[in-house]
Amino acid sequence: MLIRNNDDGFIHPLSSEITSKDAYSTRRELLRQWSAGAAAAGLAGWGHREAFAQGNAAAKLAALPASQSAVQGAMTVEKLTSQKDATTYNNFYEFGTDKSDPARQAHTLKTSPWTIEVEGLVKKPTRFNLEDIMKWGAMQERIYRLRCVEGWSMVIPWIGYSMSDLIKRVEPLPGAKFVEFVTQADSQTMPGLRGGFLDWPYVEGLRMDEAMHPLTLLTFGMYGEVLPKQNGAPVRLVVPWKYGFKSGKSIVKIRFVDKQPVVSWAKAAPQEYGFYSNVNPTVDHPRWSQASERRIGEGGLLDKKRKTLMFNGYEAQVASMYTGMDLVKNF
Numbered sequence: 001m002l003i004r005n006n007d008d009g010f011i012h013p014l015s016s017e018i019t020s021k022d023a024y025s026t027r028r029e030l031l032r033q034w035s036a037g038a039a040a041a042g043l044a045g046w047g048h049r050e051a052f053a054q055g056n057a058a059a060k061l062a063a064l065p066a067s068q069s070a071v072q073g074a075m076t077v078e079k080l081t082s083q084k085d086a087t088t089y090n091n092f093y094e095f096g097t098d099k100s101d102p103a104r105q106a107h108t109l110k111t112s113p114w115t116i117e118v119e120g121l122v123k124k125p126t127r128f129n130l131e132d133i134m135k136w137g138a139m140q141e142r143i144y145r146l147r148c149v150e151g152w153s154m155v156i157p158w159i160g161y162s163m164s165d166l167i168k169r170v171e172p173l174p175g176a177k178f179v180e181f182v183t184q185a186d187s188q189t190m191p192g193l194r195g196g197f198l199d200w201p202y203v204e205g206l207r208m209d210e211a212m213h214p215l216t217l218l219t220f221g222m223y224g225e226v227l228p229k230q231n232g233a234p235v236r237l238v239v240p241w242k243y244g245f246k247s248g249k250s251i252v253k254i255r256f257v258d259k260q261p262v263v264s265w266a267k268a269a270p271q272e273y274g275f276y277s278n279v280n281p282t283v284d285h286p287r288w289s290q291a292s293e294r295r296i297g298e299g300g301l302l303d304k305k306r307k308t309l310m311f312n313g314y315e316a317q318v319a320s321m322y323t324g325m326d327l328v329k330n331f
C-alpha cells in the first residue's frame with residue numbers, strides 16, 4: 001500500500017509491505033532527494049543554523065562506507081531529516097544547553113587519538129584503540145528515529161554495527177547484568193562542564209539484554225560520513241526505542257557491572273528520568289505530555305505534531321524484553 005504523506009506529497013511505502021530490495025532503492029531515492037532538497041527544506045526561524053552550515057562548509061568529514069542492514073526494524077522508510085537539521089539542532093550538554101551550542105562549540109573536541117576502556121566484569125579488561133574497535137563489526141547503515149524526551153524527533157541514517165558484536169568480542173563474565181557507558185569529560189575542550197546541572201562525566205546504561213539487542217547500534221557515522229563532533233564523534237550509542245538521552249555520545253568507557261548503574265539524568269532528576277526511559281506515550285513526563293512529538297524539519301514553527309508510538313515504533317522488535325514489567329513504574 002502506498003501512503004501519501006500530507007505534508008509534502010512525498011509517497012512512501014510501509015516497510016512491512018515491501019521487499020528489502022525495494023526498501024533499499026526507495027531509501028536510496030530518499031537519500032538522493034534529501035541531498036537535492038536539503039537547501040530548499042531550510043526553514044524560516046532557523047537562521048542561525050543556516051549561518052552555521054554556510055560558515056563551516058569547508059569542514060568536510062570523511063566518508064564511512066557501509067552496507068545495507070539486514071537487522072529487523074533497521075530499514076524504516078521515512079523521510080530523512082536533513083543533514084543540516086540533524087547536525088545543527090543537538091543536545092550535547094558538554095557543549096552547552098542550547099540546541100545550537102554543540103554545532104558552534106564542539107569543534108574543540110579532540111577525537112583522535114581515541115580509546116575506549118572496557119572495564120569491570122569481562123574476561124580481560126583492556127583499553128582499545130578506536131581503529132581496532134571499528135573493525136569488530138561490519139559497518140551498516142540503519143535508518144532510525146531518534147526521539148528526544150523533550151518531544152522532538154528526527155529520522156537519521158546512522159552507520160555502525162550492533163553493540164552485541166563488541167560485547168561478544170570482549171567476553172563479559174556471567175555476573176555482568178548491566179552495561180554502563182561513560183562519555184568524555186574534558187573541561188579543556190568542553191565548555192558545558194563548567195556550569196550545568198549534570199554530574200560529569202555523562203553516564204548512561206542498559207540492561208545486558210538491551211545492550212545485546214541487535215537494534216542497539218554502536219555508531220560511528222551518519223549520512224554516509226563519520227560522525228560530526230556535535231553528534232558524538234567518534235563513537236556513540238543509538239538506542240532507537242528509548243528517549244534520546246540513553247544514546248550517550250563520545251564514549252570513552254564501557255563498563256560491565258552487576259548492579260543497575262546510576263545514570264546521569266536519573267541522578268539529576270529521579271522523578272523525571274528513570275533508568276529504562278523507553279519511549280512510552282502513555283507515561284507523561286511530570287512537566288509535559290509524551291503523547292506526541294514534533295518531527296524536526298516538518299512544519300517548523302507551525303509545530304505540526306505526530307503521535308508518539310510505543311517504543312518509538314520498535315514495539316515488534318523490543319516489547320518482549322519487558323513482558324511482566326510495569327512500564328509505568330519502570331519508566
Ligand SMILES: Nc1nc2c(c(=O)[nH]1)N[C@H]1C(S)=C(S)[C@@H](COP(=O)(O)O)O[C@H]1N2
Pocket residue numbers: 086089090091092093094146147148149183184202230231232243244245246247248249250
Ligand atoms: N555525552 C552526551 N551524550 C548525549 C547527550 C549529552 O548531553 N551528552 N544528550 C542526549 C540527548 S538528550 C539526546 S536527545 C541525544 C541527541 O543526539 P543528537 O543531538 O545527535 O540528535 O543525545 C544524547 N546523548
Ligand SMILES: [Mo]
Pocket residue numbers: 091147148149150243244245
Ligand atoms: Mo534528549
